[in-house]
Amino acid sequence: PTPPPKAAVPVPAYQFESPDEHALVQGARALGFTLLARHPEPSTGLDILTVGTSEGCFTVKVVLQLNFDHVRKCMTVVLEVPTIGRQPSGPQPPQHPGGFTYVALTKGADSSVQARLHPGVDSTLMEQNLSRYTNDFSCEGLRTLWFACRAVPPEDLLEAQRLVQACRGNPLEQESLMQQACQLIERDLTPLGVTGIEDKLQNGVPEAIHLLRGCGIRIWLLTGDMQQTAVNIAYAAKLIVPSMAHVVFTAVTQEAFLAELEQLSQVELDPSSVAVIISGTSLAVGLSDEVRPAFYKFVAGVAVVMCCRVSPDQKAQVVQLIQSRSSVVTLAIGDGANDVAMLKAAHVGVGIAGREGNQAVMASDFAIGRFRFLAPLLMVHGHWSYHRIARVAIYTMYKNFLFVMVLFLYQFYCGFSMTTPIDQVGLMLFNIIYTTLPPLVVGILDQDVSRAELMANPHLYSYGRKDKLYNPLTLLLYLVELQWEACSVFFLCYFGLGQREDSLWVLGCTQLLASVLVVNGHLLLDTTFITWHILASVGVSIAAAFVMQVLVTVDSSAAYYWSYPEALSSVECWLVIILSSVVALLPRYLRRAAVTAAAPPLRHPIGA
Numbered sequence: 001p002t003p004p005p006k007a008a009v010p011v012p013a014y015q016f017e018s019p020d021e022h023a024l025v026q027g028a029r030a031l032g033f034t035l036l037a038r039h040p041e042p043s044t045g046l047d048i049l050t051v052g053t054s055e056g057c058f059t060v061k062v063v064l065q066l067n068f069d070h071v072r073k074c075m076t077v078v079l080e081v082p083t084i085g086r087q088p089s090g091p092q093p094p095q096h097p098g099g100f101t102y103v104a105l106t107k108g109a110d111s112s113v114q115a116r117l118h119p120g121v122d123s124t125l126m127e128q129n130l131s132r133y134t135n136d137f138s139c140e141g142l143r144t145l146w147f148a149c150r151a152v153p154p155e156d157l158l159e160a161q162r163l164v165q166a167c168r169g170n171p172l173e174q175e176s177l178m179q180q181a182c183q184l185i186e187r188d189l190t191p192l193g194v195t196g197i198e199d200k201l202q203n204g205v206p207e208a209i210h211l212l213r214g215c216g217i218r219i220w221l222l223t224g225d226m227q228q229t230a231v232n233i234a235y236a237a238k239l240i241v242p243s244m245a246h247v248v249f250t251a252v253t254q255e256a257f258l259a260e261l262e263q264l265s266q267v268e269l270d271p272s273s274v275a276v277i278i279s280g281t282s283l284a285v286g287l288s289d290e291v292r293p294a295f296y297k298f299v300a301g302v303a304v305v306m307c308c309r310v311s312p313d314q315k316a317q318v319v320q321l322i323q324s325r326s327s328v329v330t331l332a333i334g335d336g337a338n339d340v341a342m343l344k345a346a347h348v349g350v351g352i353a354g355r356e357g358n359q360a361v362m363a364s365d366f367a368i369g370r371f372r373f374l375a376p377l378l379m380v381h382g383h384w385s386y387h388r389i390a391r392v393a394i395y396t397m398y399k400n401f402l403f404v405m406v407l408f409l410y411q412f413y414c415g416f417s418m419t420t421p422i423d424q425v426g427l428m429l430f431n432i433i434y435t436t437l438p439p440l441v442v443g444i445l446d447q448d449v450s451r452a453e454l455m456a457n458p459h460l461y462s463y464g465r466k467d468k469l470y471n472p473l474t475l476l477l478y479l480v481e482l483q484w485e486a487c488s489v490f491f492l493c494y495f496g497l498g499q500r501e502d503s504l505w506v507l508g509c510t511q512l513l514a515s516v517l518v519v520n521g522h523l524l525l526d527t528t529f530i531t532w533h534i535l536a537s538v539g540v541s542i543a544a545a546f547v548m549q550v551l552v553t554v555d556s557s558a559a560y561y562w563s564y565p566e567a568l569s570s571v572e573c574w575l576v577i578i579l580s581s582v583v584a585l586l587p588r589y590l591r592r593a594a595v596t597a598a599a600p601p602l603r604h605p606i607g608a
Contacts (some may be wrong), residue, residue, distance in 0.1 A: 009252050012036060018336070023197045049079075058082060063102065064161055066182050070311035070338070073224075074108025074116075076186050078152055078160075098435065102152040104185050109309070110134050110226070113146035118188040130194050137196030139229035143194055148189035160184045199225070199233065201242040204372030206238035211375040214458030220305040220322075222315045225337060227279060237302055240275050247302075249278040249286065257285045271301035272524070281308035287317050296325045315342035323347070333374060334360045338549070350374060380454050380459050385446055386464035391526065392443040394470060396571050398478050399435050399519045405486035406511055409418065413494070421508030425552040434516045436546040441537040448528045481588055485522070488584035489514045496576040505563035509549065512577050516545040517581040525588055 014035070015177050016022040025035050037050040047062040048442075066077035082100050086099065098363060122598045126468035130146065139441050163181035167174045212219060221239060223230050227248075234240040247264060251257035278286065286295040306504045307318060319330050319342055332339070332346035343349030344363055350602045351364030352371060361367045368377060407420055420427065450471075454460055463469050493510040520538045527534055546568070 005156060007524045016199050018376070019021055020145075020197055020206055024195065026081075027195065027587075040154070049280050052310075054101055054223065063166065064157065064185070065162075066178075066185060068108070070313055072108070072182060072186070073112040073311070074106055074186065076104055076106040076182070078102055078104045078157060079506075097479055102154065102157050104150045104152050106150075106186055106189055107145050109224075110146045111309070113148050113189065113191070116186050116488075118190060118371075121191060127377070128421045130191055132224075133194050133196075135228065137194065139232065140196065141232035143199045143225055144194055144198030144230060147192040148192050149192055149462060150185075150189045152185060152186070163383040165212070197242060199229075201236055202371050204370065206236075208372040209237055209239055211455070211458050215379060215461035216459075217378075218303075220307070220318065221311055224305045224310060224340065225308060227277060230306055230308045231277065234304070235307060239305075244273050244275045244303060245269060247274055249274045249276070249282045251285060254280055254288060257291050260295065261291075261298055264298065272303050274302040275304040275306065276302050276306065277306045280307070280311060280314060281316070283307050283310055283314055285427055288323060289315070291327075291388065292313060292321060296321055300326070300406045305359055312338045312341045315339065316345040318342075331378075333371070336360055352459040367465040376451070378459060380451050381450070383454055383461055383464055387448050387469065388443045388446055390470035391446070392439050394475065394478055395523060396437050398482050400431070401479070402482045402486050402489075403430055403515055404517060405482065406490050406515055409486065409490040421504050422512050423505070423549075423552065426508070426512045429545075429548060429604070430512070433496065433548065434541055436519055437541050438534065441534050442523060442527055445531060445533055446527055482588055484576075485518050485584040489518060490581050492580035492583060493576055496581060497573065497580075504572065509567040510566050510580070512549065513545060514577045514580045514584075516542060517577065517586045519584050521581060522588060524595055525585065525592055543604070 002149045012035075013415055014022055014025060016025070026532050028035070033054055034052040035049065038047055040046065041061070043046050048064065049060050051058055051060065060082075061080040062077055065082050066076040068075040079102070080100050104168060106116070127158075134144050134146070160181040163177045163184070163458075167177045167181075170177065209219065215565070221230065221234060222234075225233070231240065240542050246271075249257065249260060251260050285291055308312070310318075314330075315338075319332060322328065322330055328344040329348070331348040331350060331351065332342045333350040335352035335354050336342075339351075340363040341358050343351060343360060348366070349364035350366045350368060351360035351362070353367050353369055366377065369373060407422070410421060411418070449457075449460060489511060493507055493514060497506050497510060520541055524530065524538060549564045549569070
């Protein structure tokens with residue numbers, strides 16, 4: 001009779017810190033080993049793994065875990081496994097009386113694992129198998145990891161556990177104690193194999209890089225992948241194009257590095273078509289104090305710089321190199337824990353929220369869901385933010401200067417006695433109520449160019465990067481205009497109403513209300529897209545000035561009692577307020593009309 005088929009091993013839903021872990025677990029499942037559960041042992045707290053196979057289930061205990069760090073570039077776990085079945089090759093340690101042995105499994109970068117292999121490992125086997133597969137995987141753009149194992153004697157395990165336990169109570173010597181524990185376990189390893197994990201590009205990465213280059217932004221790639229893997233990814237992302245010349249640094253000493261730089265300086269190269277590729281070992285030499293100036297001088301003008309096999313600390317050092325040798329603003333973008341140091345070192349850190357965990361997001365200034373969102377973040381929101389902040393800053397200075405200039409001009413007619421025709425309440429509310437809401441709304445909603453036009457014209461980003469919109473010339477023009485506006489408000493009001501018996505407070509009424517109209521009208525003239533929100537804020541501010549000033553004059557004990565209602569009941573006052581406002585704003589209107597007619601700005605319906 002035919003035996004009944006074996007029951008399929010159920011597949012649980014995994015929770016993982018990175019896609020690499022999930023890929024490795026799924027790869028083991030494809031080979032017939034399915035991770036069914038991972039839970040701590042109640043008595044010891046050690047993790048117990050339940051693994052399912054076609055023959056049944058077995059459990060292994062994680063007795064020690066040495067986490068990854070940027071110095072070792074590898075990670076190791078020591079498992080308590082049953083002695084039944086195949087054992088790691090090499091010398092076998094004494095078995096535990098319980099019928100199991102301790103096996104260390106190590107995964108990490110090829111250079112890191114290879115340095116920890118047993119001296120007796122066949123070098124020919126290494127070259128023909130592991131190294132060849134590593135190169136093949138790298139050429140395909142896969143991220144490679146080497147795996148190795150070692151049967152750990154119980155005395156080595158106990159000593160390593162003691163050192164790890166001592167780290168928790170001795171923070172001053174934590175690094176050295178952990179290093180000793182790692183050296184005790186991660187030695188004389190036997191190679192198991194190499195894996196290649198696809199690091200698939202997100203959608204829209206090539207297009208985003210093309211837009212960023214159109215903005216005049218230099219892009220450097222800092223990665224922990226092998227050189228060939230990084231080059232293939234750069235080609236896929238269109239960071240490197242076939243027409244670019246590759247300059248590869250391989251020197252491991254300062255003398256050799258300087259010799260390479262000297263040799264390259266004698267070759268005629270177009271920096272805009274050069275891609276510099278450097279490994280972590282050579283980068284450490286390039287970042288040294290003796291080589292740093294010459295190295296940065298060479299790479300500062302090239303199109304692309306790719307740093308491969310770099311540690312998190314080296315990523316931060318590269319950012320600091322750029323900041324120390326130039327005045328440019330640096331932006332770092334990353335999605336993993338190994339990018340945290342780089343994100344913190346840059347002027348602006350952008351974290352990508354994804355499957356690599358939240359460490360990068362927590363350490364960044366901005367968080368986005370995909371790399372392609374970096375283009376609108378800079379080109380659209382960055383441009384709008386620069387435009388709004390600069391406009392509000394200059395406008396705040398302008399409106400205060402204008403108001404103070406109106407008060408200052410009156411001192412020539414009162415013997416500099418510090419007398420002001422405007423009541424104290426008006427002086428206080430001018431900045432608190434009458435001119436506060438409109439710049440706030442404009443600073444939130446104004447768009448000098450629509451989103452569609454900004455994305456279609458990357459060169460517009462350089463307007464803010466090169467201070468083409470707001471600069472000392474712009475500030476000077478504002479100062480000249482406010483002088484004219486202040487003189488128009490003061491002299492038209494003074495000579496129009498100055499001979500009345502109640503001229504002091506009537507003069508103050510007309511000057512205050514005219515100043516409010518001029519300041520808010522100036523803002524409307526500077527606003528590119530006038531929406532109902534902006535119109536409503538201006539209307540509310542102007543209405544508040546008229547209503548509040550009438551209300552504050554009902555105090556019969558005040559010197560300016562009932563002055564505003566009497567002034568506003570006069571046609572003469574209304575004509576002076578309107579005339580002074582129009583005359584003050586006329587040059588600004590004519591200049592804006594001339595500039596717009598000579599060079600019409602890019603316009604597109606909002607929301608398109």
